[in-house]
Amino acid sequence: MEWWQLLLVALVGAAAGLINTVVGSGTLITFPTLLALGMPPVLANVSNCIGLAPGSFAGALAGRQELVGQRARVLRYGSASLLGAVVGALLLLRLPSAAFDAIVPVLIGIGLVLVVVGPALSRRVAARRERLGQTADGRGPLWLWPVVVVTGAYGGYFGAA
Incomplete structure (x- = not known):
């Protein structure tokens, strides 16, 4: 250089x-x-x-x-994120680099969209939780764990996410 x-x-x-x-x-x-x-x-x-x-x-x-006070949440969603990250990293190392080259623009686009909509989405989730009287006790909906696994895989595959 x-x-x-x-x-x-x-x-x-x-x-x-x-x-x-x-x-x-x-x-x-x-x-x-x-x-x-x-x-x-x-x-x-x-x-x-x-x-x-x-x-x-x-x-x-x-x-x-x-x-x-968030031990249960950290263990539950941390394990999901770690599992996804390992899967994503293995995909990065095992798939041909041409596959990564082809999908990079899409991954960058997803990252940009998440940066833009993330804060508003977080506010809506917090407002909904407050409206329903829910507490942040580490027990989330059943669908959240697999979503965190997929998110972890995205990060493990595309670390620039």
């Missing part, structure tokens, strides 16, 4: 870290940058995941107070 490309990656990485701190989804700028600099898509995806892993770990540590 040329010096200016390394500088660009560093600047975009810093911007992604800031974006991840505020709203998440900083990988939606780092991944395309790596692609634009000529990195193969699967390598860009894996590099992106490794590069942002320390920030994710730090964020989890910083937010651990928010999880006090």
